[in-house]
Amino acid sequence: MIGAGHLAPFFGEIGIMDSGQIFSLSALGAQFLVGLSRAMILFIVCSGLSFILGVLRVPNVAHGSLYMIGAFAAFSISTIFGGSTAGFWLALILAPLIVAAVSLVSERALFCHLYEREHLMLLLFTFALMLIFGDLVKLTWGAEYRSIMAPPFLRGSIPILGSSFPRYNLFLLIVGPVVAIVLWLFTNKTKIGKISRAAAVDREMVGAVGINVSWVFAAAFVIGCFLAGLGGALVAPTVSVTLGMDHDIIIEAFLIVTIGGLGNMWGALVGSLIFGITQAFGVLFWPQFAIVFPYAAVVIILILRPKGLLRAVW
């Protein structure tokens, strides 16, 4: 299909598709589903990042670290229960709660004292958290990598569209929209959600009405981090749980919230879909430079709409 043959000498030894290769509809479809399932994890993590960005107006550099803590915590919980189904569900509930607790402690002990300071300081603080959490994970769990399996009812693969699709990824395709719906209900139907949205747009007004803005910030931060932890717990059975997960995810997360529109959770959804699916297709068409596809999409979007696709919250 994409014949990069004329570029071959310059690129050295990359693999190029034989021009005779035709991609069947089923191959495209299968790859689309894989990208979609990855996009679900990205969405869950990035929605948290967007939420924090919207309300606190600070990109949470430590978001990846919290994702990593969620994955490690899920590993530990799952291992205690011997990799059983019960252990899996418990891990999915407890790991994000643990992450939320960690973030609450950090926020109340240190972060909240900085709210009056300029935003750069807040950002640098989250960077410090990232550094510290990274090493705390190393201290707690050691430097070797961990691996957990999907729970018994989600193991194995299903033949879909001529390719073997892991059952667990199918599970992710269901979880993603569920989380999206819950988030929508939260921000539009619950009191906290509505107050958070208001605080994102005009925090002075919210304060003037008598609501403790600091607590709103705390809630937003904790909820955002909860989502990061949930993403980590969900991704754990599919990847090696290892140090360095924080670095990998945070770059993608930053790109996604930037193209989605700062602070806009639906922007995070759009961004995740674009990123996840272009990446999967990139792997199909040009495996060595698969990364070019999502990044090219990012560049094009940012040149045309530098503030992101959807309206930023402020």
Added chain:
Amino acid sequence: MKKKSIWTIIIVVVVVIAAVVVYYATRPPKIARPIKVGIIDCYSGPPAVFGNDALNGFKLALNEINKEGVLGQKIEFATRDTKFKVDIGLSMAKELVMRENVDILAGTISSGVALAVSDYVKTEKVPFFVWISKTEQLTKEKGHRYVFSTGENTYMAGKAGAVALAKKPYIKYWIAGDDYSYGHDIGNAAWRNLKQLKPEVEKIGESWWKVGEPDLIPYITSIVSANPDAVIFCTGGSSMANVLKAIKATGMAEKVPIWIHTATDHAVLKPLGAEAPEGVMGTMDYHFYYPDTPENKAFVKAFQDAYGVPPGFPAFHAYITAHFIAEAYKKAGSVDTEKFIDAVEGLEIDSPVGKISMRACDHQATLPMYLGVTKKVPEYDFVISTDIVPMTGAEIMPTCEEVKEARGK
């Protein structure tokens, strides 16, 4: 203002004193000191399993060696974590050489780090023993007087793997792996030999992912969609676990034949336990359960007693490295680098699997290779290699002429 000039004087005085103190504190003492080996390896993330295995093998050997010592000294070591990154590995090597003044460098797992450090020691003239990294470039085209390999390399593995694959009826191949020196070298070596042995084979595509790529499912699904007869995976220490996991999750091993060098190694398969896929073809130069000689059994028992787990190939390589170092110093008669190197060349030592020699023309240890297939057996709770076919070092190493030609370029 008076305050300012006092500041100036204070600063200058402090700096000068600091410099003098530093100078005297860091001059190497003139008394005789133990032989120092600086180990750079990866002790974090997925590759750590190999780094720790190697370190344990080295320590086990040192326990034996230091009982009588070498030239009246003990051998000491220091370790540094490269995190599988070339820049960190290089700066660790520099620190060990410049600050710790090590006599020998040993390590590492990442072929990228190994090549960079090999280049560094060429100018520093410190012998460097590579015990896990497998790129053939280390002893072939980029080899030199100060680098040695006590592990098998991609040339040997590629040849052995090709021998196994040529016997099978597969024609359409897909090659996929980590996008760095090791990945490309093993892919090239396997394909080059396979094409020679069986000219009708066809490469229908290639995929390369970044080292340590966590999510390999998209790659696996796209490969399976292309319908190859067989797949050659070229993964190194950092993605090996992810590859095997993804293969298991998609059930690929049941549908498509796979060959991966080191797929049958214990250090690779143990952490995955029951998650490791069965039916994967692999090659390896050491198994703790084969050959079942008394020496191997003794080595395995000693290792198991000391560390609670049986040894993998990194432990084996590091173990023989320690013995090479010790025997060479004894033969050389002094802690002199050039004499040491002259002594190592052509040296033959006893190992758990028989005699192993360090070939003089390229500084490559002559190691055997065992082809096998992964399978779960009742005796162990992890997967092992079965249907083992052994090959000798002489059958699979490049000839000295080939090496000379490659370096002459």
Added chain:
Amino acid sequence: MVRDTTNLKSAGVIAAIFIVLLILPPILPRFYTYILTLMFVTGLLAMSLNMVVGHGGMFQFHHAAFYGVGAYAFGLILKKTSLPFWMAFAAGPLAAAACGLFIGWFCVRLTRLYFGMLQISLGSLLWAIVFRWYGFTGGGDGIYGIPMPSVLSSAKSSYYFILIILAISLVLIYLIFKAPFGATLLAIRDNPERSEAIGINVRRHQVAAIVIATFFAGVAGNLFVVLERSVFPDLLFWVLSLEIFIMCLLGGWFTFMGPLLGAAITVGLRTFVGIYTEYWTLILGIILILLIFFLPEGVMGYVMEKSGAQSYESGDSG
């Protein structure tokens, strides 16, 4: 701009330190010469960042990308072509400045956080290209064994070369700050709307500042290659960008020499703490938190305050 560096006493201190640095290499063991040289390179990088952050007030979140571009341009030309050394040396900063111009032009259309996030995105794109283009840039392995002219090969000679380039760069940066351009940048930093109102073309000045800063980042990249003979994708990684920020903050980003001091302290701590513990990152994080809470003006800023000198901030030093 520290207004009293014109004060001879401060100049005297700097001159004294310079002289000490000149005489150190023959008496120091090679490792310490190497570490000092690393401090010079990192110091120049931090100084270049401060041109746009402390002095220009912009959210330059991915400065390391330009540092890496300079290093790779220089290294690639030396390793893969037979062009003369001085040409390769010029190519580094020019390539970095070109990227700075391109990325900067897009970024200045936005303000503050958007500026920063956009720069992280575009800078990460550069990183991704370098990181994954195995055939050209060596990918994750980087490029090592870059040939240097033999006059620069030893630890001592590279020390002196880098020290001299650093000194020249510092003088140039100082002159830029003292020039009307520097004053304009300060005005833009403190009140962009007012500056626009009195007729200053804010965007053009900001782009110019970015181009100059990235030029010097490219010089720092060149110096890195001279010292290490190798390049790695980590030079373009965003974590390094934030680490440079920490260096500026640590030293004091409203002072002139602050970033240099911050870089020296960071490199020194990283080297020596790293020998005793695996957990340098944890310590760096704690230092950063302490800085944010207790010493936002940085070490140099604190020293300046205590000795009664004026620093050039305009009221809110954090």
